[in-house]
Amino acid sequence: MKFIGVTTLAAALASSTSAISLNARSAQDVFVPIITSPTASSVWTVGSTQTVTWETANAPAQITNSIGQIMLVKGGTPTPIVLATGFSILDGEASFTVPDVINGTNYEIQLFGDSGDFSPAFTITGSDSLF
Structure with a gap:
């Protein structure tokens, strides 16, 4: 049980870290003026x-x-x-x-x-x- 709990926790942390990185990256946008x-x-x-x-x-x-x-x-x-x-x-x-x-x-x-x-x-x- 502990092994599954640690794996689940690691997956949750990895997922939240990816979400944080994506959110930080999307905070600025590329501007392509005409x-x-x-x-x-x-x-x-x-x-x-x-x-x-x-x-x-x-x-x-x-x-x-x-x-x-x-x-x-x-x-x-x-x-x-x-x-x-x-x-x-x-x-x-x-x-x-x-x-x-x-x-x-x-x-x-x-x-x-x-x-x-x-x-x-x-x-x-x-x-x-x-x-």
Whole structure:
């Protein structure tokens, strides 16, 4: 009888420990905001000030990573160019100066915080340099 009681107790403890771990993990949620700007029709000029915007209305109460970063992507490949960093993902926007990059119609923005959301492809004009 004691053996069954100990086994039952061990199973109950294991079950409650799993429940506690799951509850602690679900206390924070991943936030995947929709990028609203730039759009597919956006044209940025090198040296201009631009603002990336995203939806924040449906943000969860607890976000796993609320510090944002915006990277430039070209042709589906991430570049080493960080456009903005250190802002709250709940700000819904971040502004920066467009860096000197080669002309192209296949640029995207990747917004990091909890996730790596992508904007539609858009155009950057004004330079023929590599970076």
